[in-house]
Amino acid sequence: MLISQNHQFQSGTFVNPLLGRSSAGQFDSGSNQVDTADLLQLIGALAAQTDTQQGWLLVIAPPQPLTKSILGQLNINSNRILVIQQRQISHFDNLMRDALTCSTCCAVVSFLAAKHPQLEDYQYLSAKYGTALVNVNTNNQHTVTTTH
Numbered sequence: 001m002l003i004s005q006n007h008q009f010q011s012g013t014f015v016n017p018l019l020g021r022s023s024a025g026q027f028d029s030g031s032n033q034v035d036t037a038d039l040l041q042l043i044g045a046l047a048a049q050t051d052t053q054q055g056w057l058l059v060i061a062p063p064q065p066l067t068k069s070i071l072g073q074l075n076i077n078s079n080r081i082l083v084i085q086q087r088q089i090s091h092f093d094n095l096m097r098d099a100l101t102c103s104t105c106c107a108v109v110s111f112l113a114a115k116h117p118q119l120e121d122y123q124y125l126s127a128k129y130g131t132a133l134v135n136v137n138t139n140n141q142h143t144v145t146t147t148h
Contacts, residue, residue: 034136039062039063040076042109042136043057044074046134047078050080050106050132051077055104055106055107055131056105056106057107058082058099058109059081059084060084060089060092060099060111061086061089061110062083062085062109063111096108096118100125101125101128101131105131106131106132107131107132107133107134108126108131109135109136110133110134110136111135111136111137114135122145126145
């Protein structure tokens, strides 16, 4: 059974100086204003939840620069986190489909618009293959797709 949940991030004015300001790009939908503190909190929580599972926690094209050294400085265990920056992606759709259908990822974090044309396909693949998908959109909401 496909479970899709919407969660509203708590709004805040804290901006982590380690990350600097957010940057818009090819896969962002307009002005992506994902709150830095909330994003780091989400990544930290996902890292803790998936720590005992096999596979990578894959973060695809985060709107802010996100490095292992930043995660480490914030006490987030980054040993099993793989961050693919937007500039490293040539075929986004292929990357998403491969990440959701292979056994090397336990969870995928993406930053697509809530009405992205492929999001339903990605959610279906997440449920079918058992890879958690967390999509953070421009309204600082995230949708978690899992199987039960």
